[in-house]
Amino acid sequence: MKHFGIDYEAVFQAMPGAVALLSTDLVYADANEAFLRMSGRTRDQVIDRYLFDVFPDNPNDPAASGMRNLRASLLRVAATGERDAMALQRYDVERPDRPGEWEERYWSPVNAPVPGPDGRVALLLHRVEEVTELIRARGGQNGGDRARALEAELYTRARELQEVNERLRRSHAREREVALSLQAAMLPLPGPLGPRWGAVRYRPAVGSLNVCGDWYDLAELPGGRLAVAVGDVVGHGLAAAGVMGQLRSALSAAVRVADGPAAALDALGLYARSVEGAESTTALQAVIDRGSRTVTYSSAGHPPPVLFHADGTFEFLDRATDPPLGARVEHLPRVQAEVTYSAGATLVLYTDGLVERRGEDIDTGLERLVDCLGRHAAAAPDSLADALLAELIPPGGNTDDTALVVLRL
Template sequence: MTGREIDYTAVYRASPNAVALLSPKFVYEDVNEAYLRVAGRRRDQLIGRHVFDVFPDNPDNPEDPDTSGVGSLRASLERVVESGERDAMALQRYDVELPGSPGRWEERYWAIINVPVRGPGGGVALIVHRVEEVTELVRATRGRDDRERSQVMQAELYSRAQELQEVNRRLRRAHAREREVALALQDAMLPAPRPFAGHQAAVRYRPATEALNVCGDWYDLVDLPGERVAVSVGDVVGHGLAAACVMGQLRSALSAASRVATGPAQSLDALGLYARSVDGAESATSVVAFLDWSTSSLTYSSAGHPPPALLAPDGSVRLLDQATDPPLGARLVPEPRPETTVPFTSGSLLVLYTDGLIERRGEDIDAGLARLTGSLARHRDADPEELADLLLAELLPSDGIVDDTALVVIRL
């Protein structure tokens, strides 16, 4: 022993661990500098205040209320006071309201240990409340798990990309014959659908008036195991061979992803990761629907694309707009996309399309959607081939098509 007296208050203040001292009533008695940093609060905002007044529960937290941050922490603190024993909590999601921004919450994850300090009478006089923020670790782990789950899809996408690289090289060498190449691309990339499970389907493609015969829109129908089919449409910004090359890569990649994905959202998750490595795929949009005749239901997910329309036999029209998300590659940090499942009546018609069918310059998109739903209701008795022709005739402008259009109509 050196005989030197240690200033434990100074040690507490300088400790790199974030520690607060709470009363048995869960009121802040003291906090160190590390705690102030992770809490994002000043000392005067904490001392003398109840911990759950400073950090209430997030009312928008989708977690079960029984496992909320407040409920779990309160239970731990009560156990410490009652038992006089330390309590190490399981990893907690405990959102924090941003200082100076009421109603705005930040998702945070914490590792927490609560330790009792006994007073002269033997009872709990203080609670040492040590917290460690692990939000970044949780996010990194979540990202790693997502990568592991997508290994099968990534391998398939890589194989498809290798095949398409040779197509792209040939396109560049054939620049002097752009029109002939465009015609060949249109036949190869957008073939007529094969019959599947006895269900009728019609597809149409119309390029912009001033573009080559192929542009950046695509459609695809993929047979899946059982009585299921994946159908998609998509849109790449731009016209001509450059847009066609990107369209071909994305269409093939999505076709591959749909064959191994559990649903449309997962197939778009994979396509979004792939699109980030494809020049010209920025802001591309797509919508995917998985149709299941064994359950008379369809599941869909949209990446910034206009909503599909479901036409019932009675003429009612439902726009499928409850599972929308930003375009492919729009987020710097990818997040799982939403998907929604809806039932359908036998004999209904599902219509997927690109924005050239409904959008007009200087006009709100709701006007175009109203034209579409009105045309569908009028022609509810038409078969898919007839309906596809009627929609193009009624909805495309008569003075020239300014944007290419892809259209798929399926009898359910």
């Protein structure tokens, strides 16, 4: 949307809903006009001030828990990076023009994380809906009592939802553990390569629901050739892990009998049409011939491997890319390409979790990858693989799986 020349500061201020941005230590970084009007504060009374200096608890009413609940929600979002929609909250808000005089207000907040360049939570977005007048209108002459009864009912429902969510969380945690065990059992070790020639890594996504279907595979072929593949199934959890196992096994078998990587992916594409959940899977198959010092490859919509030459130059293997599996209505033969290398080159294959970040152009992630390779190219494959994960994956973890293969040619 850059070509529209959008002024996002103006958009933020013009939003009809009340929205504020806070730092992770709960200091106001910005607030739009709707938020200032709703709260009855000026910009100078809000910006760069601690949340609870602007809106303190009512010391005269220990039952006024809205501010305490809000603090717990914001800190939870900062710690987990997950959005939190709060139940309706009652707040006692001190009138700025009459210190010591408090108004009973009813707000419905939603708090969401705003990630920084490194993927960690940088800001907290706090959106508020004002429902005080609605509560009073429904309450009539006994508005206060009815409002408190409604608040108590909503609180009870919120607690029930929290209990349901906790049961779901435990169930998802068990599913994650099973999915990880399944993936670990199906993904091969480097085998005959040994640490001198190659290293493989699999890094699961953070979060109980985010175990995905990334895979890698290595296979020895006749004539001293080596087949290496990476792939990424759309979806999460056990279902994705199961599809991943089927596709990895099918491609591993196909490359042993097919006439090159493109033919192997052709066979996989036909097989994937019969596997539920395999649609839009990306995969890349390469065959390394150390005798002729060539890499032959074919890609089904997968991010391009990097061939880092011994002289410090590099190239992305992107000259044989077709759509992902199942993306075409009719089956068409896939293309493949061949590239040569000199002894000492390094080939890096990976899934998109290594380079993609939400809201960021993929080219930025590819530049980070090449920069890291340039600085660590002389390292052994094991050390290079560790460096790539350490520098390219956000410190707090990633929301997508990452599979990585590093080969010294």
